Amino acid sequence: MLICLNSSLMRSSSGLAPSRSIRSILDFSQMRSGYGRSLFEPLLPLILGRDISGEVAALGGSVHSLSVGQEVFGALHPTAVRGTYADYAILAEDELTVKPESISHVEASAIPFAALTAWRALRCTARIKQGQRVLVVGGGGAVGFSAIQLAVAFGCHVSTTCGGECIARILAAGAEQAVDYATEDYEASINGYFDAVLDTIGVAETERIGINLLKRGGHYMTLQGEAASWTDRYGLAVGLPISTAILLKKQVQYRYSHGIEYWWNYMRADPEGLYEIRRLSEAGKLKVPVDKTFSIKQVREAHDAKDKRLIPGKVVLEFD
Ligand SMILES: NC(=O)c1ccc[n+]([C@@H]2O[C@H](COP(=O)([O-])OP(=O)(O)OC[C@H]3O[C@@H](n4cnc5c(N)ncnc54)[C@H](OP(=O)(O)O)[C@@H]3O)[C@@H](O)[C@H]2O)c1
Missing domain, CATH: 3.40.50.720 (NAD(P)-binding Rossmann-like Domain)
Known part of the structure; x- marks a missing residue:
């Protein structure tokens, strides 16, 4: 579930009904063990997660390119404090694009970051x-x-x-x-x-x-x-x-x-890039193979499996 707000209009997401949506796992073991502490420590507690694919639950007043119920995918900026390992995530309009119908939420969530x-x-x-x-x-x-x-x-x-x-x-x-x-x-x-x-x-x-x-x-x-x-x-x-x-x-x-x-080089949200990524994904020319999916309730096992290099490729977390 996504709440897409103009970045100047971030709000709490409480009171909205959850629905099925997906997150992919980046390499968060480094962050958990302190990487980026100079930036994130004063902001704890923070929510991990950057990639997302799901459904728009609510919109800020100035968002015009998306509508409630639309299936979208995208990624938060690397310095985001409220990540996507949550029932609802808040992203700015330029961090999201419409998900191609030809790919699943699992496939889509592995791509953007x-x-x-x-x-x-x-x-x-x-x-x-x-x-x-x-x-x-x-x-x-x-x-x-x-x-x-x-x-x-x-x-x-x-x-x-x-x-x-x-x-x-x-x-x-x-x-x-x-x-x-x-x-x-x-x-x-x-x-x-x-x-x-x-x-x-x-x-x-x-x-x-x-x-x-x-x-x-x-x-x-x-x-x-x-x-x-x-x-x-x-x-x-x-x-x-x-x-x-x-x-x-x-x-x-x-x-x-x-x-x-x-x-x-560092990742940064880029609407032009996201548009091109969507276009190529839709055409079947841009894919990131997903090796395994876990329920969000198994996030600890998912991270353990990545830390111990038991799974070589992308891991995706699913929400029921
Ligand atoms: N700066 C940023 O904004 C940014 C953004 C995203 C990611 N990153 C970083 O970029 C790196 C790559 O990310 P990723 O998501 O693509 O990681 P990944 O999916 O884990 O892929 C790493 C790949 O590199 C291969 N590899 C390891 N050592 C190699 C070597 N010496 N020569 C050639 N290939 C080698 C691995 O193959 P084997 O499995 O065979 O070892 C694996 O396929 C990570 O360190 C990540 O933290 C930085």
Whole structure:
């Protein structure tokens, strides 16, 4: 169940009848163990959950693009305090779009946060265009697989590194090369140089290889930006300037040494991106495989299973 309000009109959701709706699980074990504490600790208790697919229960007065009873999907901004692990969630109009009839709530709920993260990197940061070459490091994951499908839809030539079990799925989605990171020397195996590298893994080795595989003028984007780790360690007032200085230093350093643009990328709500994600999902060109669903009452088991890496892919929580 969703309550869609203009962001300036957030209200309590009490008094509304619940109905069936779905949430997908992101990697919240890091948040539970303190990641982002500099931001979230003063705001506790908070509700986890970002992705959602469900039915609009009520609307703010200034919302015109949606109606009560409509089936929608979308994702909250990463810094949201009241998440989607609840009977009702409150989202702004630009965080939601109409769910295609051709996909289920379970399928829809797995898509938006991952795909918007990929969209932000590829379209807003690197501004990829038809004919360009894109490398996705970690193409088997939700963000990486979304990035592959978005880049293919834009007419790019896509290569990726991933676990061996994902290769067939990735090639079927239109990637031209998929290299098993666990068994191959992917630095040597990946063909040619790229206009954009999206690194979903973001460790020192993938950063070095990703940067070395870029053409001059290309964009390296990591999802493992250091802002949260520095602010968690030293607080917002000290940690934020430190992380900004580190980012600027790397940007200047790589511009001089390799002639490339270096970025930390973060998900952000984007109505244009969400519209495109909806269009591609409806056309069957953008999917995020769901490995298992749990009832919202089993959220602890669902998180345990993800923490212990018992389930490799997306997990979705269902509400009765
Ligand atoms: N900055 C942001 O706003 C933002 C937003 C969303 C996600 N994230 C972060 O981005 C990362 C990816 O998210 P996700 O949802 O796509 O995760 P995910 O679904 O868990 O996928 C991770 C994938 O990476 C693969 N992998 C692991 N090590 C690899 C390596 N060295 N080279 C290539 N592939 C490797 C894994 O394969 P195996 O299973 O074979 O190990 C798995 O398929 C997470 O760390 C997440 O926290 C950041």
